[in-house]
Amino acid sequence: MPPQAAFATHSSSPPAAAALPAQDFQIQAFEGAPLGAEVLGLDLGRPLSAADFQRLHRAHLDHHVLVFREQRITPAQQVEFSRRWGALQIHVLRQFQLGGQPEILRISNIRDAAGQPIGLGDAGHYWHSDLSYKEQPSLGSMLHAQELPAEGGDTLFANQHLAWETLPKALRAQIDGLRAEHSYLARYEELRARNPWRPRLTQAQIDEVRPVVQPVVRTHPETGRKALFVSEHFTTRIVGLPETESRALLDELFAHSVKPEFVYRHRWQPHDLVFWDNRSLLHLAAGCPDHLRRLLYRTTIEGDQPH
Numbered sequence: 001m002p003p004q005a006a007f008a009t010h011s012s013s014p015p016a017a018a019a020l021p022a023q024d025f026q027i028q029a030f031e032g033a034p035l036g037a038e039v040l041g042l043d044l045g046r047p048l049s050a051a052d053f054q055r056l057h058r059a060h061l062d063h064h065v066l067v068f069r070e071q072r073i074t075p076a077q078q079v080e081f082s083r084r085w086g087a088l089q090i091h092v093l094r095q096f097q098l099g100g101q102p103e104i105l106r107i108s109n110i111r112d113a114a115g116q117p118i119g120l121g122d123a124g125h126y127w128h129s130d131l132s133y134k135e136q137p138s139l140g141s142m143l144h145a146q147e148l149p150a151e152g153g154d155t156l157f158a159n160q161h162l163a164w165e166t167l168p169k170a171l172r173a174q175i176d177g178l179r180a181e182h183s184y185l186a187r188y189e190e191l192r193a194r195n196p197w198r199p200r201l202t203q204a205q206i207d208e209v210r211p212v213v214q215p216v217v218r219t220h221p222e223t224g225r226k227a228l229f230v231s232e233h234f235t236t237r238i239v240g241l242p243e244t245e246s247r248a249l250l251d252e253l254f255a256h257s258v259k260p261e262f263v264y265r266h267r268w269q270p271h272d273l274v275f276w277d278n279r280s281l282l283h284l285a286a287g288c289p290d291h292l293r294r295l296l297y298r299t300t301i302e303g304d305q306p307h
Helices: 015-019 050-063 075-083 160-165 169-175 188-194 203-208 243-257
Strands: 026-029 037-040 065-068 101-108 138-147 155-159 179-182 212-215 217-219 226-228 235-238 263-266 273-277 281-285 295-302
Touching: 015 050, 026 050, 037 050, 050 065, 050 273, 065 263, 075 101, 075 138, 075 295, 155 160, 160 226, 160 243, 169 243, 212 217, 226 243, 235 243, 273 281
Parallel strands: 037 065
Antiparallel strands: 026 037, 065 273, 101 295, 138 273, 138 295, 155 263, 155 281, 179 212, 179 235, 217 226
8 A cells, every 4th residue: 555645634524523432443455456445343324423534534545445344324324424525426317316316326227117227227337437527527436235136246446546657657758748538428329329228318418518628647636646547438539649649549548557456356245335536546347147136326426627
């Protein structure tokens, strides 16, 4: 793990949190993995003290993925915990919101009685960082397991700090300072053609996800560490380069960014809640057989404008 870095203190803890008793829980890094830790013994259904929250905040910066085991919490409690980290972002596919809880996006391959999908069944088909196509992309996302398949359904995370730090020196010098376009629509129609889950977007939805330009290498706003910030799902081109040169450079970065030595594979357990840092990581859904039900609830926390 990297050395302890300075980090901003969150001010989102409710005033009463300072007086709450601490919970007895452990944070254990995953042995031999390039990122990730599990949180054992913490009940997110109970009020969280300011000290416990700061401990989690520190661990999230150090490990990039926190896996909270055995979280038997309600959707409202997931939203409440998510809001401790910042304002929440509402996904453009509002038809997959959880009823009564619009902050939650249903990730699911389940169909209702009429045969319609209840959630986004192919979320994470390509490596990406959530909402990198927004001017203020996501700080992080939380995914809470509701129903898990008997096989498959893993989620992979790739450490983009390590991806940056292991690039050849000449390539780092070449890309530092470059900017790239990110678009939600980049592969949308390709995904619609592959599966039945994605609806046709309305013009209003298209207008909501206009392409944005982000730095190819971003600096984490809390730790100061640099990370690659491109993905095969949303990054379409490098600004200012000819198309062939842009495509060749992006393909090289895409391949490097997800090398096995940067990747942690999460094998879901019942009631896991997984919280990852979209400023540090890419992630990918490994998929599961279509006939096995899978349902998870996602909340997404707004971050800052990358620099």
